[in-house]
Amino acid sequence: MIPKTLARYMPILDWGRTYDSNALSNDLIAAVIVTIMLVPQSLAYALLAGLPPEAGIYASIVPIIFYAMFGTSRALAVGPVAVVSLMTAAAVGQVAESGTMGYAAAALTLAFLSGVFLLILGVLRLGFIANFLSHPVIAGFITASGILIATSQVGHILGIKSDGHTLIHRLESLWHNLGQMNLITAIIGIAATAFLFWVRKGLKPLLRSYGLGPRLADVITKAGPVAAVVATTVATWGLGLADRGVAVVGEVPQSLPPLTMPDLSSELVGQLLIPAILISIIGFVESISVAQTLAAKKRQRIKPDQELIGLGMANVGAAFTGGYPVTGGFARSVVNFDAGAETPAAGAFTAVGLAIAAVALTPLVFFLPKATLAATIIVAVLSLVDLSILKKAWGYSFADFLAVAATITVTLALGVEAGVSAGVILSIALHLYKTSKPHIAEVGLVPGTQHFRNVKRHAVLTSPSLLTIRVDESLYFANARFLEDYILDRVVQDCPIRDVVLMCPAVNEVDMSALESLEAINTRLKELGIRFHLSEVKGPVMDRLKKTHFLDDLTGKVFLAQFDALAALSPETAKAA
Known part of the structure; x- marks a missing residue:
């Protein structure tokens, strides 16, 4: 043998x-x-x-x-x-x-x-x-x-x-x-x-x-x-x-x-x-x-x-x-x-x-x-x-x-x-450049479905008090600050926002730098009276987050699906669909 x-x-x-x-x-x-x-x-x-x-x-x-x-x-x-x-x-x-x-x-x-x-x-x-x-x-x-x-x-x-x-x-x-x-x-x-x-x-x-x-x-x-x-x-x-x-x-x-x-x-x-x-x-x-x-x-x-x-x-x-x-x-x-x-x-x-x-x-x-x-x-x-x-x-x-x-x-x-x-x-350098500014979309609910799409590309339902952001890239040192700046710049422009959901279906990795940015986002939103939530987090990423204090300090929740988040945070919008 x-x-x-x-x-x-x-x-x-x-x-x-x-x-x-x-x-x-x-x-x-x-x-x-x-x-x-x-x-x-x-x-x-x-x-x-x-x-x-x-x-x-x-x-x-x-x-x-x-x-x-x-x-x-x-x-x-x-x-x-x-x-x-x-x-x-x-x-x-x-x-x-x-x-x-x-x-x-x-x-x-x-x-x-x-x-x-x-x-x-x-x-x-x-x-x-x-x-x-x-x-x-x-x-x-x-x-x-x-x-x-x-x-x-x-x-x-x-x-x-x-x-x-x-x-x-x-x-x-x-x-x-x-x-x-x-x-x-x-x-x-x-x-x-x-x-x-x-x-x-x-x-x-x-x-x-x-x-x-x-x-x-x-x-x-x-x-x-x-x-x-x-x-x-x-x-x-x-x-x-x-x-x-x-x-x-x-x-x-x-x-x-x-x-x-x-x-x-x-x-x-x-x-x-x-x-x-x-x-x-x-x-x-x-x-x-x-x-x-x-x-x-x-x-x-x-x-x-x-x-x-x-x-x-x-x-x-x-x-x-x-x-x-x-x-x-x-x-x-x-x-x-x-x-x-x-x-x-x-x-x-x-x-x-x-x-x-x-x-x-x-x-x-x-x-x-x-x-x-x-x-x-x-x-x-x-x-x-x-x-x-x-x-x-x-x-x-x-x-x-x-x-x-x-x-x-x-x-x-x-x-x-x-x-x-x-x-x-x-x-x-190209990889770092392309991933340092990942595609980020504000999404809403497609009527009659439980699917969420870019508000700039589709006729979707949204709630004035709820902001859902989808990031289409893993989070690491090169793009963590970009996401942080994007979310904070967005919420200061819109006073009615009470909840922010970060939709993570494309996030395969969150490194230490990105974790610190998520913690900073959570802290800054808390100071503004806004809760911070996550949805559709992949298993390996969730396993890594559970080893930290981030989930304990999170002002919001982690939802299995984005529709669950919408139903919990803006039930009237979910029903309108």
């Missing part, structure tokens, strides 16, 4: 018991398709992170196996992704120079710190922390990151040097170095980019018009980048283009992932700790969004806290096997799902396929142009760019629009770390 605690932390012990030949065949097919996709993609993302190309493959082997053991998603494919690769380059680039041993060691340390942080969150069940990033802010950050990533690859497309971590610096660098453009590289890069865009939009309809089945057409379409890789590699080798200035991947070690050790010196850890936390949060938000979307299609469950552990173990695995920070990728996970993956074992089989590629196929990419890898990145990340979020936010909520616009602007102007930091701060 498997202990429940062990099964909780290792979901493989659950789904592994029912694994059968049908799941095996489906997982193997999915693994083959995803492996074909991941070989060029892993090389490309390593280039984006400023690391040797083999680091992308290494980061896609052991992490996938660890996630298969500890993760809960049946379809999530873990490995290097565009946004995390960009954030890695930004973080590590501040402490070491690209191409040096120190740079690679810092990337390992970043993966280790990210993994440990995720594990801590998972063990302590703190996955809710990711909720501090609102969807509009995440959409803005990913859009800005997509623009930055695409811009960072233009230099490789044109064969010129490009550096900087902000959009302005990137554009300035491209402009100053434009005169050094390598024409052949530009032709390869632009042609590969155009081809990949056509593959994404036009190849599948073309194949379907020739009678191919939808699944086979989709698989061939997903393998489009492989065709670009093969064609440009053969052309570069056959025409000797490397000798004419075309930058190629060069020699890639023909080996399995090596055992590596992150640098845990206090100085480096101090420099990378905050970037590691930011990478962890962004990676987790991206991963859990993909995992939950795919799981919902098969009515499966995702456990966010266990996902933290799965991603944490994947990053720790990357740190000790020559990789860098990883997370669940949208494109590869969708391909994995569409290819029929039944269990996380598909990821483990993908890791085996990538290991075979690392040992046997790496010599074949020696003449692969970096421009082709850059084209692969550009086509992949531009699908992340969604500027329509600005229009949607503008039409729905000006506050959300400001959050999206500010996140995009900060990310483009100051870099990804500043952008995600601004996103977290803005998300929290």
